[in-house]
Amino acid sequence: DSILHDSTSHFSPKTTGWFEGYSKALVDPHEAFLAKVLMIQKAKKSIDISTYIFSVDEASNAYMEQLRLAVARGVNVRFMIDASGSMGEAMKDQYRHLRALIEARKQDAEKRTSSVNPGTVDMVIFHPMIRIRSIMSHFDNRLLSHDALSSETTLNWDRRSHDKIIIIDKELPGETMAIVGGRNIDNSYYGIPKVDDKTYEDMEVLMKDAPRTSTGKNIANTLEQHFQDLLCSKGNRWLSLERFDDQLEKIDLGSATDLLTKKALKDFD
16 A cells, blocks of 8 residues: 555645646556556546556456456446457457456346445457458448548557556546556566566556646546547447447447446447
């Protein structure tokens, strides 16, 4: 806990063009790893994560276990990985580890032994490489409407999400925290099992909202909005929304349990 306490209590607030609050550079890979684990443990309402690379190893297993525990105590989780960056694991495991969190949530709901309802789980694949039906549908629509094809994201095979983001408690002004930077979810980014010549030299920034802001610019209405745009990008595959995965024009909005997600999905029509 001292990592988060030191990071948000022992220096002055810093103001940028988009955010008022506290920030700290996470240079040491072990500190960065522990900071993320502690953030997940600290979350009360929600956890939003995006990554380019998701490797099935000790780092990802630790994160997924902490997310499972968070869901069990009622925290809503939204997790997005890029299809290209995580293609190796997708081909080998067919997103087995992501689906496992969805299944764990279902089991928690069925056997519920406490008064706490499990949180919701949304797992999203950013721009899968093979989405022929979706691509051709939007291609036809663009030709009929004479719009510029370059603006259609599902036609851009190389449009990837390299964003590495974790945000907790976007619903709690003054308590929202986030980490952004260059580290993917992979052992080599965190020096696991030890820091050696295979460990990437990278950096991230830990941020926390100020209790009150003078401009109203905080993590929830800046970085969270960017995450929301990525999450609801046309062409994404939602492992947790079956009908959405089949055809974009037949979205079952009733399946989207997160209110922000449900609001954004309405724009797809």
